[in-house]
Amino acid sequence: MIICHKREELRQVVDGLRLKNQSIGFVPTMGALHDGHLSLIRKGLEENSRMVVSIFVNPTQFDNSSDLEKYPRTIESDLELLHTLSEELIVYAPSAEDIYGDTVSSEHFDFNGLEDQMEGQFRKGHFDGVGTVVKRLFEIVRPDTAYFGKKDFQQLRIIQELIKTHQLAVEVKGVDIFRDQDGLALSSRNERLSRVEREAAPFIYKTLKAAKMRFGTESANKVTKWVEKQFAQHDVLELEYFTIADEASLQTVQRKSKTKSYRAFIAVFAGDVRLIDNIALN
Structure with a gap:
């Protein structure tokens, strides 16, 4: 396994x-790796000659400094885990200076309104930070294909729009959500859940599945109100938002159309840990 801390090392x-005509796959991560990350990397290993995995906790996508400080940093165990997956992996673990230079700041992006929905309403500047770091990583790594999990479906759509707007020569593929046996979507933040919070968290996916069933016969508004009622009665979990949106535009649906694909999006607090999830509805 090759580990690079500098962009010059990685480029070499x-x-x-490239001189050997090998295809390059890429999975960007913020570390604290779990089986969800590994599913992305495995997909990339199947489809490319070599895989690059970046480990970088990006400061510009955190609107909450406390959340940035608490984000788990487990580089040693991450590298051990990657080593068990494949000895042929290339790991890029840069400093903020290597990515940003002397000034750690975000560019401003227009994602055609995708950035204004859901997460964008609650995390100001978040997608500018995501767009900035992903664009820079693409420019450094220059992959043929990059893999992103559908758990962050809005982020996936944002990155697809980034590719389109800036005409970047990268194919972006979304990979299905990897869940624990009880349905909880895997996330690095799950490590911060208390025992009680972890036992309660599968309620999120259980509610999403019930909402999907209801969406077949009820309006989006009725389903939304039902979900809000379920969480209002919950002792541990606090709903931040639940939205049923068009998969393409991410705009909240007003009236269902048979020609469009819809997805339910949710953000929930378990104590001070914020969990997101989503489910395809049709």
């Missing part, structure tokens, strides 16, 4: 692979 490795 990638350039060597």
